[in-house]
Amino acid sequence: MKAAKSEFQRTNPNLCGADDLIRLNDLTVHNKIGDTEVMSKKKLQRLAELETFPNVFQLQKELQGNWNRLVFKNSNPITLELACGKGEYSLAMARKFPQRNFIGIDIKGARIWRGAKTAMDEQLINVAFLRTYIDHLPEYFLQDEVEEIWILFPDPYVKKSKENKRLTSSSFLKRYQQIIKTDGLVHLKTDDNQLFQFTLETLMQQGAKIIFRTSDLYSEDLPDEILNEKTFYEKMHLANKKTIKYVKFILK
Ligand SMILES: C[S@@+](CC[C@H](N)C(=O)[O-])C[C@H]1O[C@@H](n2cnc3c(N)ncnc32)[C@H](O)[C@@H]1O
Numbered sequence: 613m614k615a616a617k618s619e620f621q622r623t624n625p626n627l628c629g630a631d632d633l634i635r636l637n638d639l640t641v642h643n644k645i646g647d648t649e650v651m652s653k654k655k656l657q658r659l660a661e662l663e664t665f666p667n668v669f670q671l672q673k674e675l676q677g678n679w680n681r682l683v684f685k686n687s688n689p690i691t692l693e694l695a696c697g698k699g700e701y702s703l704a705m706a707r708k709f710p711q712r713n714f715i716g717i718d719i720k721g722a723r724i725w726r727g728a729k730t731a732m733d734e735q736l737i738n739v740a741f742l743r744t745y746i747d748h749l750p751e752y753f754l755q756d757e758v759e760e761i762w763i764l765f766p767d768p769y770v771k772k773s774k775e776n777k778r779l780t781s782s783s784f785l786k787r788y789q790q791i792i793k794t795d796g797l798v799h800l801k802t803d804d805n806q807l808f809q810f811t812l813e814t815l816m817q818q819g820a821k822i823i824f825r826t827s828d829l830y831s832e833d834l835p836d837e838i839l840n841e842k843t844f845y846e847k848m849h850l851a852n853k854k855t856i857k858y859v860k861f862i863l864k
Pocket residue numbers: 694695696697698717718719720723744745746747764765766767843844845846
C-alpha cells in the first residue's frame with residue numbers, strides 16, 4: 613500500500629482540489645475557546661500523522677477506478693463502510709474476509725486515525741481508509757467498482773430541514789447507484805426509528821428491493837454472523853437500551 617501512495621505522490625504532484633481542502637479543514641473538530649478555535653494537540657498530532665499513513669487516502673481522486681490496481685494490488689471485490697468513524701466494522705470484516713477489500717470512509721480524520729492505526733498494527737493489508745465527504749463518492753469510484761456498502765449508525769439529522777444530509781436520502785442513494793455493481797447489497801444499521809422509517813419510505817419511492825429488514829435485530833436469529841459486530845456508536849446505543857434496526861437492500 614505504501615508503494616501505491618508514493619507512486620501517486622510522484623506522478624500526481626497536484627493532488628489537492630482547493631475546494632476540498634477548505635471543506636476538509638472546515639469540518640476538522642475544534643475546541644471552541646471564545647472566538648478563537650484551537651484544535652486539541654492530540655487531534656492536531658493525529659491529523660499530521662494521518663498524512664504519513666500508507667493506508668489512508670485524502671483528496672486523491674486519481675484513485676477513481678484504480679483502487680484494486682494501485683492500492684490493494686489484487687482484483688478482489690471492494691466493500692465500502694460509509695461514515696465509518698473509527699472503522700471497527702471495516703477492521704472486523706477485513707479480519708474475517710481476507711479475500712475481500714474494504715474501504716472505510718469518513719470526514720473526521722481523528723476518528724479514521726484510530727482504524728488506520730489498528731489496521732497497520734495488525735498488518736491488515738485488505739483495508740484502507742478514505743477521508744472525504746460521502747457527498748463526493750462518485751469522484752472517487754467508477755460505476756461497478758464497488759460490490760457492497762455498509763452504513764452503520766449514521767447521524768440521523770432529525771430536523772426536516774436537514775433531511776437531505778441523511779445518508780439514505782434519495783440524493784445519497786443516487787450516488788451509491790453510480791458506483792455499485794448491479795444487485796450489489798447495501799446495509800443500514802441504526803438505533804433511530806425516524807431515520808429507519810425515512811429510509812424504508814425512500815427505498816419504496818426509489819423502487820429498491822428490500823432483501824431483509826427488522827426493527828429489533830438482536831431479538832431474533834441473525835441472518836448473517838457479521839451483524840454481531842458492533843461499532844463504537846452501536847455499543848453506546850445498546851448500553852442506553854436502544855433497539856437496533858437493520859435493513860439490507862438492492863438499489864434499482
Ligand atoms: C454517529 S457517527 C457513527 C460512526 C460509526 N459508524 C459508528 O457506528 O461508530 C457518524 C459519522 O458519520 C460521519 N459523517 C456524517 N456525515 C458525513 C458525510 N457527509 N461525509 C463523511 N462523513 C460523514 C461523521 O464524521 C461521523 O464520524
